[in-house]
Amino acid sequence: MENSNVVRVMREFEGIELGHKKREQRLERIVAALATKPDASFPQATGNDADLEGLYRLLNNKQVNAAKLLKPHCTQSRERVKSSAEQVVVVAHDTTGFEYAGAGRKGLGRMLRSERGFYGHFSLAVRPDENREPLGILSFIPLVRKGQPKKQTTTAAQRNPAKEYLRWVQGIEQSEKQLAGTKRVIHTADRESDSYEIISKLSQEGWGFVLRLKFNRNILADNEAAKLYDILEQAQGVIEREVPLGFREASKSPATRKLYPPREARLATLAFAARRVRLLRPVALARKTYPDFLDVNVVRVWEPNPPPGEEPIEWKLVTSEHIDAPEQVLRVVDYYRCRWRIEEFNKALKTGCKAEARPLIELGALLNAIAILTPIAWAILHLRTLANAATPPAASAVLTETQSAVLRAHAKTRRFFQDGRAATSRDALYAVAALGGHLKRNGAPGWLTLLRGYRTLTDLVLGWQLRDV
Numbered sequence: 001m002e003n004s005n006v007v008r009v010m011r012e013f014e015g016i017e018l019g020h021k022k023r024e025q026r027l028e029r030i031v032a033a034l035a036t037k038p039d040a041s042f043p044q045a046t047g048n049d050a051d052l053e054g055l056y057r058l059l060n061n062k063q064v065n066a067a068k069l070l071k072p073h074c075t076q077s078r079e080r081v082k083s084s085a086e087q088v089v090v091v092a093h094d095t096t097g098f099e100y101a102g103a104g105r106k107g108l109g110r111m112l113r114s115e116r117g118f119y120g121h122f123s124l125a126v127r128p129d130e131n132r133e134p135l136g137i138l139s140f141i142p143l144v145r146k147g148q149p150k151k152q153t154t155t156a157a158q159r160n161p162a163k164e165y166l167r168w169v170q171g172i173e174q175s176e177k178q179l180a181g182t183k184r185v186i187h188t189a190d191r192e193s194d195s196y197e198i199i200s201k202l203s204q205e206g207w208g209f210v211l212r213l214k215f216n217r218n219i220l221a222d223n224e225a226a227k228l229y230d231i232l233e234q235a236q237g238v239i240e241r242e243v244p245l246g247f248r249e250a251s252k253s254p255a256t257r258k259l260y261p262p263r264e265a266r267l268a269t270l271a272f273a274a275r276r277v278r279l280l281r282p283v284a285l286a287r288k289t290y291p292d293f294l295d296v297n298v299v300r301v302w303e304p305n306p307p308p309g310e311e312p313i314e315w316k317l318v319t320s321e322h323i324d325a326p327e328q329v330l331r332v333v334d335y336y337r338c339r340w341r342i343e344e345f346n347k348a349l350k351t352g353c354k355a356e357a358r359p360l361i362e363l364g365a366l367l368n369a370i371a372i373l374t375p376i377a378w379a380i381l382h383l384r385t386l387a388n389a390a391t392p393p394a395a396s397a398v399l400t401e402t403q404s405a406v407l408r409a410h411a412k413t414r415r416f417f418q419d420g421r422a423a424t425s426r427d428a429l430y431a432v433a434a435l436g437g438h439l440k441r442n443g444a445p446g447w448l449t450l451l452r453g454y455r456t457l458t459d460l461v462l463g464w465q466l467r468d469v
Contacts, residue, residue, distance in 0.1 A: 008383075009035035012073040012136075012375035019063050026054045027069075031372065036458050038353045038376050039451045059365040059372075069371035070140055073378070074178060077136025081125050082182045084135065088208075089182070090128045090335050091138060091175045092342040093168060093189040095121045096349075098356055098370070107363025109144040117356075118363065119143040120370060121167040123175045124345055124378075126338040128186070131389040134341045134381050137374055139174035141167045142367055165195045172198075176207060186210060186321070188339045196282055199318060200290050210335045213298070213316040220278040220293070228277065232300040232316055235273035239326040243270050245313065261311045265443070268306070268313055272333065274299040274323035297323045299332050341381070349377035352447040380450075387429035388444065395423040406460045407431045432457055 013031055018024050033045040046052040058064060081089045099115035100108065108116035123139040126132055143164065172187050179185055187207060191214035202209045216229040245268050279294045281287070299317040306312040317336055322328045349355050353373040360366050383398050395404060395417075404423075407413040413431040417423045430438070433445035436453030445453075 006032050006035045009376050009379050012076055012379070013069075014072055015075070016068070016072045018068060023058060023061065023064065026058050027372075030055050030058065031376075034353075034372065035376050035379070037455055038373070038380065039448075040455070041354075042358065056360075056365075059360060059368045060362060062364070064368055065364065066140060066142070066367040066371035069368060070137065070374060073136060073375040074138055077125050077138055078178050078182065080135040081179055084127050084183070086128060086183070088128055088184045088186055089135070089179065090126045090186045090188055090338040091172075091179075092124045092126055092339040093121070093171050093175075093187060093193065094124075094339070094342040094346065095119050095143070095167065095192065096346040098350070098366070100356060100366070102359070104361055105363075106361055107144070108366075109146050110148070111145075118366075119145075121171055122342060122345065122374075123171040124342045125175075125179075126341045128335060128338055131385060132338050132341050133385055134345065134378060136378055137345075138178045139171045140371065140374065141170055141174075142370075143167055144363065163197075165197060168193050168195070168198050169201055172202065172207065176205075184208060186335050188336050190339065194318075196279065196285060196290065196294070199279070199294055199296065202320065203294050203296070204291075208320050210317055210319045210321065210332055212336065213318055218280045220280065221275075228279075228298065229316070231275065231277060232273070232298060235275050235300060237271040237273045238329060239272050240269055241272070241330065242267050244268075263310060266307065266310070268303050270301055270313060271304055272299065272301055272326070272329050274329045274332075276323070279318075297321065297332075299323060299329055301333055341385075344384075345377060345381050347447055348381045349373060352380055352451055353377050380447075383425075384429065384450070387425040389425075392424040392426040395425055395428040398425045399428050402461050402464060403457060404428075406457065406464050410435070410460065435460075 009031060010028065013027065016024055016027065018027065029051060030046070033047070033051065037045050042055055043052055046055055097111055097117060097119050099111050099113065099117040101115055105116055109118055111117045119142070121139075121141040121143060122137055125135040125138055127135060168189065175187070176185060185208060187202065187209045189211050191212045193211050194214035199209070199211065213228070216227050219226055219228045219231065221231045245263065245266050249262055274297060276295065276297050279296055281290050281292050297319050299319060301313065301315040301317070303313040315336065317332065319332050321332050321335070323332065349370070353376055355370055355373055358366065358369050360369060386393055386397060399407070407428070408417045412434050416427040416431040416434070429450070430440055430445070432453040433449050434440075434453065435456040436445070436449040436451070438445040438449045438453070
């Protein structure tokens with residue numbers, strides 16, 4: 001069946017080596033089925049018992065692992081970075097949890113809630129252009145928390161060689177290895193990455209970074225001891241800019257809800273200030289291992305006059321980048337804004353591809369499923385990003401001729417193609433969403449609506465093709 005998204009996704013698995021030709025052929029059938037219906041259950045996606053059995057056999061095969069399955073996509077991501085016009089690429093790092101209900105699962109660990117599962121740490125390459133185009137995943141590091149949490153002193157926790165912060169360092173190192181010799185890399189991450197060890201590693205290696213701060217650290221400012229936040233709040237704003245803020249729903253987790261309160265979409269006027277400081281090494285960290293201080297630049301972003309009832313925006317960032325001129329400060333903030341793409345990727349993977357709804361028993365099989373779904377989630381995100389661009393490409397960039405013909409003929413969608421101008425990928429996006437029940441006046445369509453529409457379009461295309469059989 002003609003399907004542009006299937007072709008795009010299949011490209012992300014070209015050259016895969018699983019040790020046996022039959023395994024690679026089986027993977028090709030599985031990917032084609034899931035790319036067509038990414039939110040469908042495995043039985044619904046495969047459509048028959050033989051293919052379903054083949055899927056389970058592949059996912060549970062000990063000779064198959066997530067690293068092998070993701071390697072071709074990581075290679076394609078590198079090539080997209082290499083061919084981009086910019087001299088810089090941003091790599092956004094983030095950790096998301098995968099929780100699985102039901103008894104009998106094997107190899108999973110404790111999570112914040114009662115369900116068992118694991119964490120996935122992803123590194124996503126993003127073009128630092130106006131559209132913040134996602135170029136692909138460069139690294140996937142699983143983390144399984146075994147046993148009950150142990151109480152440790154601050155010093156013992158800091159010196160624990162198995163600290164979870166290492167996943168950030170590993171993701172950074174793997175991304176740097178993938179992109180060696182291509183572009184200058186700027187690593188960006190949220191507050192969980194605020195670690196003296198991480199900042200020290202990035203600084204010592206000369207790697208670029210923009211990280212969000214979490215801790216009010218001890219510093220030296222103008223050769224005097226001070227607290228970081230006090231110094232930042234005294235810094236004078238150098239520029240203001242209007243920034244669109246997206247809608248954010250309330251998290252189910254109280255801790256997450258406190259850090260990221262719900263908000264309505266709005267246009268916020270933000271102020272920007274920056275200065276250079278010297279971070280002091282935490283006492284609990286070994287002097288032999290980490291330097292006594294780090295000279296870094298810090299940026300404060302805040303909303304002086306938020307709307308009544310809304311929490312004001314405030315970001316405190318630490319960076320390797322220059323801050324001498326207002327445009328340099330704005331560039332640092334724009335690098336950090338690229339990080340939002342990885343949150344959208346997580347939603348595409350977990351909500352769009354139903355990564356947590358897969359009835360697999362073994363940890364290895366679940367990780368393999370995540371690896372297969374990852375390029376599919378990226379492809380969906382990439383298509384939506386192109387459609388939402390300020391100057392979206394033509395509809396032909398995201399639709400096949402048959403898909404276009406179906407949407408032009410369908411009563412619910414023909415209006416998107418009949419105003420006398422050439423249809424764009426944004427028209428295509430809203431046409432597909434309309435098939436999923438979306439009303440354009442309700443704003444941008446969500447993942448579930450898009451996927452419902454995409455599945456409907458797939459069925460309509462099949463019927464369109466069968467009319468001539």
